Amino acid sequence: MVRLIAFDLEGTLVKSISSWVELHKKFGTWEKGKEYAELFFSGEIDYVKWAELDSSLWKGHTRDEILEWANSVEYMDGAEELIEFLRKNDFKIAILSSGLMCLAGRIARELGVDYVYANELIFDENGVVTGKVNPLVDFKSKGVILRELKEELKPKLTVAVGDGYNDISMFREADVAIAINPHEGVEGDHNVESLREVKEIIAGLI
Template identity: 85%
Template sequence: MVRLIAFDLEGTLVKSVSGWVELHKKFGTWEKGKEYAEAFFSGEIDYATWARLDASLWKGHTKDEILEWVNSVEYMDGAQELIEFLKKNGFKIAILSSGLMCLAKRVSEELGVDYVYANELIFDKAGRITGEVNPVVDFQGKGAILRKLKDELKPELSVAVGDGYNDISMFKEADVAIAINPHEGVEGDHNVESLYEVKEIIEELTRGQ
């Protein structure tokens, strides 16, 4: 008996809202980063181009600088308890993030997550950002990834938890969609304010199974 749950990362499991934005602010590149974001949302550039342009602004910065930010990010209240509960109840756990793998990897290792998908900054041998990026999870790509996991695992129940527009595609793929403090215009089958409420919903879904 396999169950599958897919989480967005930022704004869902951790308190960071956007690693891209937070690193722009850390490195003093936000004004240009904002221009690139506007170009993406207006349809002038695709996601891979947007990610590469963002990363190019950080060229020469070090992995240590990135990890300084990564290690400062805090978990949402109830995150550890929820993941432990899910593991005890037969869930395979995935993180699908259009943020950065450096943060997703830390969280997945600490929580013991089964699958992790996120965008990867490329570093040279000296540990400096090259300006290139591997855009694994584009803005609409979470649905396709969740579909692939469902095809592979054939779960009896699939759940998606997220907060933003780029989570809508995985909401459509899941049996049950849970929106946590959702952005305006984003709705799930359940809309909640905390991970404790997510746990309550899943307890109800799995009761008696």
């Protein structure tokens, strides 16, 4: 019997709000990055264009600089304990992040997650940012990804855990949606403040 759980990453499993914002701040490009965000949210550019504009600001920086940031990000309290509990209870675990694979990949490896989807910066052969990006997870596609996983795995139970507006599409695909410290306007079937509460809810479901 397979069960499936999909997690947002930043603000849900780790103490990072946004890979994009934090790298802008690290590299001193936040003022321009804020302008690009406003263009996206006003509907003037699509997500792919937004991701490309953001990453173009980091051309010339290195993979090592980005990994220095990614490796410094800490887990939310209870994250490792929750994942261990899920693995013991036949859950396939997915991370669906509109952040960056440099962080999502590290967390997936450390936690032993089954599936990880995130946006990938493209580096040249010397490990330097090219300014291009592979936008695998756009602002609305988490629901599409979760639906495809459901079709593949045919789980008995599907749970989604997230905090932001772009998690709503995967909430709609799940049997049970759990919003953790949700942003304004975001609601799940359960609204919680910690990953320990998430664990309690799932224990009640199984």
